[in-house]
Amino acid sequence: MGALARYTARRLLGAIPTMLVIITLSFFLLRAAPGGPFDMQRALPPQVKLNLERMYHLNLPLWQQYLDYLGNILRGNFGPSFVYRGTTVNQLIGQGFPVDIAIGLPALLGALLLGIPLGIISALKQNSWLDYFPMALAMVGISIPTFVVAPVLILVLAVMLHWLPAGGWSAGDPLYMILPAVSLGLPLIAYAARVMRGSMIEVLNSPYIRTARAKGLPERTVILRHALRPAMLPMVSFLGPAVVNTITGSIVVEEIFGLPGIGRFFVDGAMNRDYTLVMGVTVLYGLLIVLFNLIADVLYGILDPRVRFQ
Amino acid sequence: MPLFKRIALRRGFNIIGVLLTMALLGGCAPRRPGGEIHHYTVGTALAPPAQQVFIRSLASSPRTLDPSLSTDVMGFNVLTDLFEGLTQFNAQGQVVPGVASHWTVSKNGLRWTFFLRPDARWNNGAPVTAQDFAYAWQREVSPDTAAQYADSLSMIVNASAVINGTLPTSALGVHALGARTLQVDLVHPTPYLTAALANTYFDPLYPPTVRRWGLAWTQPPHLISDGAFYLASEVVNGRLILLKNPWFWDAGAVRLREEIDYPIKNAASKLDRYLADDLDFADDPAFPPSDIDWLRHALGSQVHVAPYYGTAYLGMLVHEQPFANRDLRLALSMALERNVLDDKLGRGLFLPAYSLMPPLAGYTQQLPAWARWPRAQRLAEARRLYAAAGYGPGHELRARLLYPTQGSAARHYVEAVTLMWKENLGADVHLWNEQWKVMLQDIQYKNAKLYWSAWIGNYLDPVTFMHQFQVGYPMNYGDFSYAPFQKLLQAAQSSNDNAQRYRYFEQAERVLGAQMPFIPLYFYTADNLVKPYVTGWHSNLLDVHPAQYIAILQHTVH
Numbered sequence: 074m075g076a077l078a079r080y081t082a083r084r085l086l087g088a089i090p091t092m093l094v095i096i097t098l099s100f101f102l103l104r105a106a107p108g109g110p111f112d113m114q115r116a117l118p119p120q121v122k123l124n125l126e127r128m129y130h131l132n133l134p135l136w137q138q139y140l141d142y143l144g145n146i147l148r149g150n151f152g153p154s155f156v157y158r159g160t161t162v163n164q165l166i167g168q169g170f171p172v173d174i175a176i177g178l179p180a181l182l183g184a185l186l187l188g189i190p191l192g193i194i195s196a197l198k199q200n201s202w203l204d205y206f207p208m209a210l211a212m213v214g215i216s217i218p219t220f221v222v223a224p225v226l227i228l229v230l231a232v233m234l235h236w237l238p239a240g241g242w243s244a245g246d247p248l249y250m251i252l253p254a255v256s257l258g259l260p261l262i263a264y265a266a267r268v269m270r271g272s273m274i275e276v277l278n279s280p281y282i283r284t285a286r287a288k289g290l291p292e293r294t295v296i297l298r299h300a301l302r303p304a305m306l307p308m309v310s311f312l313g314p315a316v317v318n319t320i321t322g323s324i325v326v327e328e329i330f331g332l333p334g335i336g337r338f339f340v341d342g343a344m345n346r347d348y349t350l351v352m353g354v355t356v357l358y359g360l361l362i363v364l365f366n367l368i369a370d371v372l373y374g375i376l377d378p379r380v381r382f383q
Numbered sequence: 384m385p386l387f388k389r390i391a392l393r394r395g396f397n398i399i400g401v402l403l404t405m406a407l408l409g410g411c412a413p414r415r416p417g418g419e420i421h422h423y424t425v426g427t428a429l430a431p432p433a434q435q436v437f438i439r440s441l442a443s444s445p446r447t448l449d450p451s452l453s454t455d456v457m458g459f460n461v462l463t464d465l466f467e468g469l470t471q472f473n474a475q476g477q478v479v480p481g482v483a484s485h486w487t488v489s490k491n492g493l494r495w496t497f498f499l500r501p502d503a504r505w506n507n508g509a510p511v512t513a514q515d516f517a518y519a520w521q522r523e524v525s526p527d528t529a530a531q532y533a534d535s536l537s538m539i540v541n542a543s544a545v546i547n548g549t550l551p552t553s554a555l556g557v558h559a560l561g562a563r564t565l566q567v568d569l570v571h572p573t574p575y576l577t578a579a580l581a582n583t584y585f586d587p588l589y590p591p592t593v594r595r596w597g598l599a600w601t602q603p604p605h606l607i608s609d610g611a612f613y614l615a616s617e618v619v620n621g622r623l624i625l626l627k628n629p630w631f632w633d634a635g636a637v638r639l640r641e642e643i644d645y646p647i648k649n650a651a652s653k654l655d656r657y658l659a660d661d662l663d664f665a666d667d668p669a670f671p672p673s674d675i676d677w678l679r680h681a682l683g684s685q686v687h688v689a690p691y692y693g694t695a696y697l698g699m700l701v702h703e704q705p706f707a708n709r710d711l712r713l714a715l716s717m718a719l720e721r722n723v724l725d726d727k728l729g730r731g732l733f734l735p736a737y738s739l740m741p742p743l744a745g746y747t748q749q750l751p752a753w754a755r756w757p758r759a760q761r762l763a764e765a766r767r768l769y770a771a772a773g774y775g776p777g778h779e780l781r782a783r784l785l786y787p788t789q790g791s792a793a794r795h796y797v798e799a800v801t802l803m804w805k806e807n808l809g810a811d812v813h814l815w816n817e818q819w820k821v822m823l824q825d826i827q828y829k830n831a832k833l834y835w836s837a838w839i840g841n842y843l844d845p846v847t848f849m850h851q852f853q854v855g856y857p858m859n860y861g862d863f864s865y866a867p868f869q870k871l872l873q874a875a876q877s878s879n880d881n882a883q884r885y886r887y888f889e890q891a892e893r894v895l896g897a898q899m900p901f902i903p904l905y906f907y908t909a910d911n912l913v914k915p916y917v918t919g920w921h922s923n924l925l926d927v928h929p930a931q932y933i934a935i936l937q938h939t940v941h
Contacts (some may be wrong), residue, residue, distance in 0.1 A: 100479040110819025111452060114838075116857035117531060120547045124529040125659050157619060158447040159598040168618055224651070235421075239659035240652055241645050242621045331647045331656070333621030341443075344789075346820055 081367065088363040089363065095135070095359040096146065096352070100139055103348055110155035110346040126316040129155060144350070151353035156345045162353035169335035170357070172242060175250055176332065177320035178260030184315070188262040189308065192269025196304075197296070199274060207266060214263030221255040223329045240330040253330045257323050261315060276300045301374055309376065313369030317361045402841045420681055421660060425916045426937035429638060435935050436641045437917070439664040440653050444620045444646040448601040450586035451523045454531050459583055459646060460666070463712050464625055465608040466586040469497050469516065469565070470577045474932035476923025478843075480610065482511055483565075489920075492879035499563040504630035505589050506613040513559035519588040521545075521552035533842075538576070540568040556802030572879040575844035582841060595712050595802045611637045612932035620646055625930070631857060638934035663935070665912040667691070667926055675730050678912075685912055688732060689754055689922035689928075692741050693839035693907035694784045694848065695733075697784070699798070700832045701900045702862040705780060711772035713900040716767035717753055718807040725905055728795050733905035738896055739848050741906045745922070746845055746885050749892040762807055769808045782811040785825065786835035796904065806937060824862075826860050837905070838862075845888035846875070852900060863900040 111117060111125050126132040130141065145152055151162035151342065157340060191211070195204040231239035243249050250252045277300055324336040335354050342350035429435070434626035445458035445505040450466050453459065463472060471481035477615060483497040503511035507929065524533050524545040536542045540556025550931045553812055556568035570578070579585065584889075589607040606614045611633070612625035625642040645661075650668045655666040670678055681685050699706040706712055721735035737754035753761050774780045786797045797814055804810040811835070817825065825831045840847040850856045852863045853872050868891055875887035895901075909926035 106821075108818070108824045111531060112820055112823045112827070113531065114823060114858070116860075118534045118546070118857055120526075121531060121533050123525040124533075124546070124548075125531070128527075128529040140549075156446055157444075158452050159449055159601045160447075160619065165619055167621070173619075192430070216476075224655070227655045227659070231661075232655055236660060238661050239655045240647070241656065241661060242618070244618075246658075327620075328649055329652055331645060331649075331652060333618045336453070337620055344818065346549070 077371065078375075084367050086368070088367075090364060092356070093358055096143070096356060097139070099299070099352055099355045100142060101135075103346075103351055104135060106346065108346055109268075110348060114344075115373050124342040129153070146356065151356070152349040154347055154350050156342070156347040156350065162349050165338055165350060166335055166353055166357060169333055169338055171246075172332055173327075173334040173336065176257055176334070177316075178243065178327070179250065179254040180261055180320050181312075182317060183254070183258040184261035185312075187306045188265025189269050191262070191266040192271075193273055193296075193304075195270040195300075196273030196277065204270075205231065208270065211263035211266045212286060215267070219260065219323065219325045220380050222259055223252070223326060224237050224251050226256060228274050240332075242332050244332075246328070253326050253332060256329070257319060257326050261319065264311065264315070268311045269304065273300065273304040276304040280313075282363065305374065306376055309372045311367050313365045317358070317365050321358055392935060394499050394575065408877055420658060421940050423915050424939045424941065428937050430916070430935040430937045432640055435639045435666070436643065437930055437933055437935065438643045438645070438662050439930075440656065440662050440669075441623075441644050441646045442649045442668070445623075448606060448614065448617070449532050449598070450583040450727060451528060451588070453521060453583050457646065459692050461623060461625070462583040462586065463610070463927060464612045464642060465606070465614060466583065467503075467896045468580050468582070468586045468612045469499075470580045470583055472927045473927070474491075474919050474929065475921050476843075476925045478578050478929050480883070481581070482516075482587065486577075492574065493569045494568045495569070495576060496560075496878075497565040497567070497592070499565065500632055501563060502632040504631050505607050505608055505609050506628045507589075507605075508630050508860055509589065510562065512562040513565040514562070515587040515589060516565050516585075517557050518590045519586060520557050521555050522588065522593070524555060525552045526560055535579070535584055538569050538571060538573045538579075542570075548564035563752050566914075571876055574879060574881040574884060575842060575846065578842040578844055589606070606716055606934070609748050611929070612639075612642055616698065619912040622646070631931075633931070637931045639930055642930045654912070660940075661774075663917050664912045664920065666912055666929070667909040669910050669912040672730055672732050673912075675732060675910075683688070683879050683914065685915060687911040687913055687922050688908050689911075689926075690734060690742055690905040690908040690924060691835060691926050692743075692843065692924045694736055694739060694741055695796075695835075695837040695904045695907065696736070696739070697902040697904065698826065698834050698836040699861050699901060700829060702864070703832060705772075706784065706832055706861075708767040708772045709898060711774065712902070714765045714772060715810070716902045717764045717768070718810075719803055719902070719904075720807075721905070723795065724799055724803075729905060730797060732908050732910055733821070734908065736741045736903035738892055738903055739901070740845055740850075740892055741840070741924070742771060743843060743845065745800075745882075747889055749889055749896055751896040765807060769810070770929060772845060774808075776809060780804075780808070780812065781835050782810070782812045783815050783831075784833045784835070785815050785822055787816060787819045787822050789819055797835060800904075821935045829860070829862075836901070837907075840925075845885065845892075847877075849888055849891055863901055864896065864897050865900070868894045868898070 104303050111122065113323065130138060154160050154165060156161050157165065191207045227239045230237045237252055238249055239374065241249060270350050282295060284302055285299050324340050327334045327336045338350055339354045342354065393696045441457045443457055445453065445461050446455050448461060448465065450462050467481045467484035469481055469508045470478045473479045482499050482503045484500045486495055486497045488495050499511065499513055505511060520536060522528050523530050524536055524542050526546065526548045533546050541550050542552045544550040545552055545555050558566045560566050569697050573873065587609060592605050592607045593600045603614045604614055608614065608628070611628055611631045613628045615624040615626045617623045623644040627637055631637060647656060650671045652672040654664050655673060675777060686793065693850055699712060701707055715793060721737070725733045725735045737750045738748055740748055742748060753764060769775070783800060784797055786793050791892055794816070801814060804812050822834070826834050838848060838851060842908050849872060851858045852868065853859060854864045854869055871887050871891040871894065875884045875891070878884045878887065909922065912919050916936045918933040918934050
């Protein structure tokens with residue numbers, strides 16, 4: 074087995090206790106919150122409440138519910154939603170996650186394809202208008218929150234010009250993806266550009282680049298062969314959590330555009346004490362964070378020869 | 384079609400205009416669009432069948448489409464189009480015969496016999512039978528179903544015992560006498576039964592699909608319904624598509640071929656979608672209250688603000704001090720300047736409430752006499768009562784008012800209320816907010832003595848409001864137990880004469896006004912936006928708009 078495979082296996086094994094801690098903490102914190110999933114303004118008659126608790130096994134001791142939940146998770150079963158009765162959490166996540174990916178991936182792609190070149194150009198043309206202008210735009214992109222950008226985009230492109238739908242979702246129809254993906258992607262582009270510029274400037278000022286230039290290498294070769302790879306390292310660190318944040322959906326973007334993603338399930342689930350739904354989304358988030366951090370670390374090792382998989 | 388072309392087709396493509404507008408808007412981001420609101424020329428003829436598609440919003444995704452389990456307004460809205468009970472709502476929100484073509488009531492009002500239409504059909508073509516109703520109602524009260532509204536059937540013989548598990552479901556007082564006759568036995572006269580029967584928890588179910596698919600029977604294509612539409616697809620938080628049910632007994636009168644429902648929680652987003660022509664009907668709340676003035680100006684008759692069957696009030700724990708003191712309760716209620724609250728904060732979207740019951744046909748609202756007094760006289764009396772209760776300078780009332788974190792309207796309102804109490808009485812009431820579920824628990828566990836509350840009636844009868852103050856009713860959180868009021872409620876409950884019942888309720892409301900176990904704040908309005916080419920849509924007290932009466936008229940957009 075190669076060093077990389079051994080490293081990956083070790084990291085994956087190490088993720089098990091991490092996930093167990095996440096699940097345990099979330100499970101008990103959620104149950105400690107006041108109010109229950111079936112509390113309504115009109116109080117339930119005691120017998121009806123009892124019937125509900127029996128149906129969802131809430132009448133069992135908490136430790137038993139916890140062990141049952143762990144057993145179900147191992148079988149890949151997140152259980153029934155307490156609030157969307159008749160629907161399982163697996164179904165809800167299966168319905169919502171593809172929507173978040175459909176919005177998140179174009180946003181990420183935009184961040185990479187626009188943000189990285191913008192950052193590189195700014196670094197190469199430092200202190201010129203080619204640096205100031207994109208960086209000023211990036212600052213604007215970072216500073217203006219999505220809940221301002223998205224309504225303005227809707228106002229102009231949907232309400233005033235009627236080019237695009239103001240929200241909603243129709244699976245596979247790109248018209249419905251454009252505004253949410255742009256709203257989600259704009260701050261990402263800005264962040265990517267800032268990160269890339271900073272690391273590129275740092276690399277360009279390092280001694281080995283000076284040596285490369287002193288050897289008379291053409292600037293193009295210096296940048297592409299010697300500077301770009303090490304300059305990408307901070308981008309990899311940035312992209313690990315950014316990918317998870319983006320593909321697990323932005324609650325703000327989902328709310329504004331009325332998208333059926335899992336971000337809204339997370340918030341609505343917590344508000345309504347839908348224990349199983351919140352747990353399901355938490356476990357998914359946890360798994361994705363572990364996975365993408367591992368991918369980032371592996372990429373780090375591939376990009377930086379100084380890192381060894383031990 | 385290429386994406387760019389589709390975008391261009393939606394409207395002329397002027398990139399410079401867009402960039403300029405975006406640059407301008409980026410700085411100020413106003414809510415009010417610059418003027419590109421569509422106007423319509425509407426004909427009198429119906430649009431062609433292909434265009435009979437009605438797109439509406441829902442305030443959020445329905446929790447379930449199982450009529451027996453549904454408890455939310457959104458579920459009610461969709462289920463009204465999918466299912467038809469013994470009675471149903473018409474376009475004006477009135478209860479009319481549904482699957483039952485007619486019915487008879489025994490002299491004592493305890494036995495109802497419903498006769499079903501021979502042509503009522505499920506959307507798979509099977510006939511709707513009396514057994515389907517009996518099955519659905521037995522399932523509703525079964526402990527195995529654990530339906531939250533099971534006790535809403537408690538007027539039926541043995542319902543409570545079945546819910547408690549002491550009797551089998553077969554003991555429920557509902558019997559199919561053949562395929563088309565349903566007999567219902569009641570524990571007390573229920574003249575409002577036909578109104579209650581239009582609620583979803585009285586809808587029939589198609590037993591084979593429920594038995595086969597269990598709780599998953601509500602997912603298309605398993606969901607079999609008997610209403611004007613059937614469910615073609617559903618994405619939670621996404622959209623629902625309902626198609627015309629060709630087997631519906633009155634399908635000939637249904638003009639829509641499709642209904643699309645978008646759950647949209649945020650009122651500002653809903654308004655944007657409406658203005659962008661993505662919706663034909665934006666449901667309540669269709670817009671943020673602060674937008675009402677310019678919307679009225681810009682959209683005119685598309686804005687529908689009408690009374691809604693709901694009351695917002697402050698609840699009190701009346702068996703504990705300080706609110707056990709009737710004088711204090713009256714003083715607090717009198718000290719509020721409701722017209723100011725509703726003009727300044729409600730912008731005409733709330734109607735000042737001095738009593739419990741919203742306006743209801745056939746029922747005379749019982750306003751306390753002081754509601755009509757001049758301001759100075761009312762405030763003087765409030766101060767007198769406040770002093771009589773033992774409060775005054777140096778000995779101010781100190782209390783905590785609990786309100787929900789969600790919803791800025793409630794926060795603005797309670798802030799103004801406490802300021803008025805401070806100003807008019809000197810009372811020192813401070814605010815405390817909690818997340819909705821936490822607040823509910825605190826109210827139910829009697830941890831809150833003064834709290835924000837509201838009630839929306841399930842059906843058009845005073846009982847749905849009055850029993851909040853009935854001893855033993857689960858929603859009597861304030862523990863109000865004033866004997867004369869309870870006697871009047873019992874008298875109303877045992878009466879078989881609706882007019883007489885209403886008189887009892889009116890007397891009961893007068894008692895409430897004198898005892899003031901709650902502080903009425905305002906009656907709700909339903910705030911909807913409807914495109915002018917939608918016909919068959921009418922404002923009504925329950926804010927119910929069955930799509931079977933709706934149609935799209937021929938129109939041009941400009």
